Amino acid sequence: MSVNAKHIYSTAIKTLLMVSSMSLLMTACSEDSSDMQEDRDVLQIIPFTRPFTDEGQLQTRADVPYDNITLPEDYLIFRNLYPQASSEYASIHAYFIENGTTTVNTEGNFVYDYTKEELDTDNFITNTGWSSNVRLRAGKEYYVYGFMPASLTPSASISSNNGSYENKAVINFNGIDAVTLADVCVVTGVKGLDTPITAPLTTENVELGYFYYKGRTKEEGNYIYLLLDHLFACINLEYSVATQYSYLRKIKLRKVEISASGDTPKKRNLTVTIPGSNSSLYDVVYSVVDVEGTNVSVHPAVIYDKSGTAASALDYIPVEGIGRLSVPGYFTPYLNTSFKITSYYDVYDLQDNMVREGCKADNIIQLNTTDPIQRGNSYTVRFVITPTYLYQLSEPDLDNPTIRPHVGS
Numbered sequence: 001m002s003v004n005a006k007h008i009y010s011t012a013i014k015t016l017l018m019v020s021s022m023s024l025l026m027t028a029c030s031e032d033s034s035d036m037q038e039d040r041d042v043l044q045i046i047p048f049t050r051p052f053t054d055e056g057q058l059q060t061r062a063d064v065p066y067d068n069i070t071l072p073e074d075y076l077i078f079r080n081l082y083p084q085a086s087s088e089y090a091s092i093h094a095y096f097i098e099n100g101t102t103t104v105n106t107e108g109n110f111v112y113d114y115t116k117e118e119l120d121t122d123n124f125i126t127n128t129g130w131s132s133n134v135r136l137r138a139g140k141e142y143y144v145y146g147f148m149p150a151s152l153t154p155s156a157s158i159s160s161n162n163g164s165y166e167n168k169a170v171i172n173f174n175g176i177d178a179v180t181l182a183d184v185c186v187v188t189g190v191k192g193l194d195t196p197i198t199a200p201l202t203t204e205n206v207e208l209g210y211f212y213y214k215g216r217t218k219e220e221g222n223y224i225y226l227l228l229d230h231l232f233a234c235i236n237l238e239y240s241v242a243t244q245y246s247y248l249r250k251i252k253l254r255k256v257e258i259s260a261s262g263d264t265p266k267k268r269n270l271t272v273t274i275p276g277s278n279s280s281l282y283d284v285v286y287s288v289v290d291v292e293g294t295n296v297s298v299h300p301a302v303i304y305d306k307s308g309t310a311a312s313a314l315d316y317i318p319v320e321g322i323g324r325l326s327v328p329g330y331f332t333p334y335l336n337t338s339f340k341i342t343s344y345y346d347v348y349d350l351q352d353n354m355v356r357e358g359c360k361a362d363n364i365i366q367l368n369t370t371d372p373i374q375r376g377n378s379y380t381v382r383f384v385i386t387p388t389y390l391y392q393l394s395e396p397d398l399d400n401p402t403i404r405p406h407v408g409s
Contacts (some may be wrong), residue, residue, distance in 0.1 A: 043134050043222045045110065070205040079117060083236040083328035083378070085149075085183040086304075087114050092226065093153050094146035094187070096136065097165040099212075104158065105142070108134045109150040136215035136222055143211045145169050145274070148185040148228055152176060161273065167211050173270040175289050179258055179301040179331045183234070186272050187211070188282065189227030194220065209281075211274075231270060231284060232330040234378040235339065235367070237303075239327065240320040242386040249355065251385050252314040254344040255307045258329045259300035261338040261364065266299070268332045284375060286332055300342065303329035311346065311354065320384055333375055337367040343383070 084090075090112035098105045110132045117129030136142065143165045145158060155176050161168035171186060191206040192213045206225045216222050235258070241251050267289035274282045304327045306314055317325050341363045347356040367379050 043132075043136050043224055044128070045130060045224045045226055078112070079114070083234060083326045085328060085330070086181055087112070089149040089151065089182040090114070091150035092146050092148045092187070092228070093150035093156070094134070094144055094226075095158050096134070096142045096144055096213075099141035099143065099166070102160050102163065102165065106134060106136065108132055109153075110134075111150070136213075138215050138217040138220075140215045142213045142215065143167065143169075144187065144190045144213050144224070144226070145171065145211060146187040146226070147171060147173075147272075149182045151182070152184070161275070166276075167209065167274070168276040169211075169274050171272045171274075173268075173272075175267045176270065177301060178266055178268045178335060179260060179303075179329060180232070181301065181303040181329060183328070183330055184231045185228040186231055186282075187226050188229045188274070189225075191225045192216075193223035193225065209274075209276075229282075230376040231272070232332055233373050233375055235329050235331065235365075236378060236380045237327040237329070237341065238324040238380060238382045239317050239343075240322075240324045240382070240384055241317050242384050243320050245386055246319040248350070250348040250350065250352070251317045252311065252346045252348065253304065253306070253317055253325060253327075254314075254346060254358075255302060256304035256327050256329075256344070257300040257342040258303050259340050260331065260335045261340055270332075286334060300340070301329065303327060307344070314346075316348075317345075317385065324382070333373045335373070337369065337373065339365045339367075341365055341381075341383075345385075 078090075092110040094107060094110065095104045096106040097103070110130055113129050113131065115129075116127055116131075118127035145165075147156060152173060155174050157172050157174075159170045159172070161170050173184075176184070189206060189208045190211045190213055191204060193204050194216075204225070206227065208227060213224055237256065237258075239253060241249075269287040269289055271285040271287075272282060273285075315325075343361045343363070345359050345361075346354055347359060349355050363383070365381050367373075369379065
């Protein structure tokens with residue numbers, strides 16, 4: 001059996017930005033603990049995002065019923081983002097700096113639980129699925145910055161831009177993986193609201209480059225949108241099983257590893273500079289970090305891992321033409337455009353009996369692009385699992401034999 005790359009193509013997104021409105025319940029980390037909590041309230045947000053562009057075909061906003069909310073062009077609710085990183089990386093770490101100060105007053109994480117998001121019959125959100133425990137002071141003015149995923153916190157730091165956080169800042173990430181399963185993003189805009197996104201009549205205009213937010217009382221409610229932009233490019237692996245083969249076997253994907261070919265550094269330092277008010281642009285500088293004194297990436301990045309999951313709990317890879325299993329990986333620009341993909345899978349017969357366990361297939365993929373890879377670009381690689389021959393028969397393969405006379409000499 002082999003895993004064949006059937007189609008490779010590039011997508012172009014120059015700036016993928018997310019708008020967020022989630023339920024943040026985040027603890028104040030550095031404000032005076034003696035302050036009374038009565039003047040603070042939980043901040044709530046929910047995300048929107050600009051979808052990836054595929055072969056020049058950008059998704060529309062037809063399925064988003066919030067037409068009275070003005071967002072940057074082509075934004076969608078976060079749940080509609082495709083491809084989408086694993087749910088464990090759907091989290092945002094945010095910094096809150098009080099106006100006129102140069103220190104972080106509050107910081108914490110916003111976490112998204114796909115299973116808790118709820119919609120009504122008109123597709124309006126009634127439960128955002130986002131939660132945290134950040135509480136902000138009523139009447140206090142903040143500048144809000146942050147990044148996704150929140151797991152990058154140990155490597156991240158924020159500083160003022162020329163002594164000020166007024167719609168500008170510098171965020172550094174030290175020693176983060178050059179290839180990862182996390183969709184690495186940075187906050188590029190913030191807007192407060194008077195009503196929750198769950199209210200259909202909510203109206204607001206959300207713009208890039210503004211990070212100001214004023215805390216409100218519990219009666220007023222604290223609601224906010226966050227815009228985010230990608231810092232990495234994406235390689236989206238789409239798995240399916242060939243139609244003819246699906247008449248004989250089923251496949252469950254266990255694990256996927258990806259590594260850039262050649263002498264590619266495993267780690268990167270990133271510096272994100274947000275320049276100032278009324279600007280939708282920001283600078284991203286990548287620098288190389290040697291790993292153990294060498295530039296060679298020894299260990300591949302695992303971008304999909306169900307190896308510890310019971311076989312009965314795994315889903316079968318969809319049949320070609322019916323669906324695909326999306327496995328996205330994310331990487332910093334300036335890597336080689338050639339990748340090694342290693343796929344681990346188990347084979348079943350049509351009666352769900354395991355026939356072969358722990359199969360492995362290696363593929364070298366060359367991205368089909370002549371343009372430089374940019375952050376926010378996406379490249380889709382389609383794998384179709386096809387048979388070369390049946391390595392092993394299962395008992396049901398022979399459960400109805402027939403005996404017929406042989407005709408001829």
